Amino acid sequence: MSEQTIRDRVTTAVSMGREVQGRIYRAGVFGHRPVVPVEPAALEAAAQRRMSPQAWSYVAGSAGQQHTARANLAAFDRHRIVPRMLVDVEERDTSVELFGRRLPAPLLFAPIGVLEMAHREAERAVAEAARTLGLPMVISTQGSLPMEETAAALGDSPRWYQLYWSRDDDVVDSFVARAEAIGSEAIVVTLDTHVLGWRTRDLxxxxxxxxxxxxxxxxxxxxxxxxxxxxxxxxxxxxxxxxxxxxxxxxxxxxxxxxxxxxxxxxxxxxxxxxxxxxxxxFSRSSLTWDDLATLRERTSLPIVLKGIQDPRDAALALEHGVDGIVVSNHGGRQVDGAIGSLDALPGVVEEVDGRIPVLFDSGVRSGADAFKALALGARAVLVGRPWVYGLALAGADGARTVMEHLWAELDLTMALSGVSSVDQISRDLLA
Structure with a gap:
């Protein structure tokens, strides 16, 4: 599949689901099974076999007894899709607009640090995958490559920059200036990792x-x-x-x-x-307050997105302080053990924001059906993390691309089978 073919999906109604399915089944006729497993549990198990114990602990591990990580997954199971029938869904549009750019699907590569633990090509491989699909990559502050090298590998593909707010203001200024210079389209401030959580597997x-x-x-x-x-x-x-x-x-x-x-x-x-x-x-500051956001606004004209919001009261404060977007996230369960599942937090934040700024979702997405549920609960797009890292560990750039392609394909088919032909039609009344 060519890069141009995938990018053309922004403006044409190609069925990603049928295309990916067909390619896998045609290969099966010749005895070829997917190198990167499609089933999420099989993907995770294959990646664990490939990765070192240290890498696996870092990527797959969460805080404490892993209660929050399990809560993230369980929250999806509590919401059930109610498909509608006899709706014309022959042509479907998975595209979505964020901050003035039309994206081919409501999927982003979440910021993940220390990717060299998964694959020697690290961000270079992920950038290749993101460029091929035309999906945004959120570049991590904890990158294994300088952001300039990652940007070069991305070409003209969209990129955002995730900021861990350093204790040193000069470092913050420099990071933001560099993020602007590489063409970042948003600054994503991660709020929930001003100290590292109690990560038992790493310990x-x-x-x-x-x-x-x-x-x-x-x-x-x-x-x-x-x-x-x-x-x-x-x-x-x-x-x-x-x-x-x-x-x-x-x-x-x-x-x-x-x-x-x-x-x-x-x-x-x-x-x-x-x-x-x-x-x-x-590395990071625990003394940050809402008033500090004003200094970030002075540093950049880019959209400011806050990642880590779980409480509607914080969503209200985000609006009050003029941010441009929110990511509902609990860092994949890596920070606070026993915290609310991220999907459970999403509806309250969406209600508080009431369409004034985009609300994105992160933490626990393992499939296209999961993405559909988050969109139905009001997310404008979802950030995907661990699954594509598993693909990266298994097959480098091809592995990361394949995992995101599978999520995209399942999202497309779930839309078709639920009776919706565009992302804008995915609504809460499709969930029980």
Whole structure:
């Protein structure tokens, strides 16, 4: 399938569902099964077999006893689709408009950090998948590649930038300016990760990728951050140096490999270790308040989208402070154990917003039918995370593309079978 063929779906009524189904079944005639499993549980199991224990814990794990992650999935099961019959759905339109751009489907690649743990091509592979499909990629602050490299791989495909609000204002200013320079169409401020949640699976393998300089390429490529690193490296540490271990040596090599420059030079330099220590100091701020949004508005004219809203009262405050969009999200269950399922939070936020700004949805989407339910409950579009990371781990760019293509195909077929021919027709009265 060519890139142009997929992008043409923005303006033509091609059935994505039948096309993808037909391709899989035709291949089956010759004995070929999908390399990337279609069934969500099989996809997850295949990815777990492929990934390292550390990578699997980081990508698949959630907070505490995983209660919130399970609540996200259970919330979808409580809503049932009620199909309507004898409706002309021969031609269907899955496109949607967001911030002035018409997208071929209401699906976005959610911001996911440390993608090098899933595949060596990391954001480069995801950008290729997003470009082929014409779907937006939300570039993570915790990227394995500088945002400029990801943008180059995206070509003219839409991209948003996810901002973790650093403790250092110069770093924030620099990130926002760089995001504008690469053509970002929105700034997505993640609110719910000003500290890391109690992630038991990561803790049990005692592995924090950032401590090895994985997933901090946005920082080490940033001039404002580099100034902080250089100043820190000039200040001798007063902490005693522990006796080295094999694991510690591997971590130091990882830091040197990830820091810009020559590996052997970096191994003799204090800068890579200083970069990790600086990152851990300035990663995010717990002192942010609603009033700080005004300073972000001064920094950029891009739409500001708040990700992590769960309470209608916060949605009201978001409107009061002039934001341009909301993502209802609990970070895939990775932050607060025992929190409300994200889909359960969606209707209250949608009601409060009342159409004044777009409400997007994130956390727990595993299928096109899930996406349909979120759209029926008022979401304008959905962000998909873990599933395409599993595809990335299995088959790189082709794997990430295939997973999103499968979601898109199922969404299209669910629309047809439910009696709707456009995304705008998906409404709450189609759910029991």
């Amino acid at each position: 049990d393998v005692a592995y924090l990728p950032f401590a090895r300089a994985e997933g901090i390429a946005q920082y080490t490529s940033d001039p404002a951050f580099r100034r902080l690193v250089e100043a820190r490296a000039q200040t001798p540490s007063e902490e005693p140096t522990p006796r080295p271990t094999v694991s510690a040596v591997k971590a130091l090599v990882s830091m040197a490999r990830h820091y810009p420059g020559d590996l052997w030079t970096n191994l003799r330099s204090p800068l890579p270790r200083a970069a990790v220590e600086t990152f851990l100091d300035v």
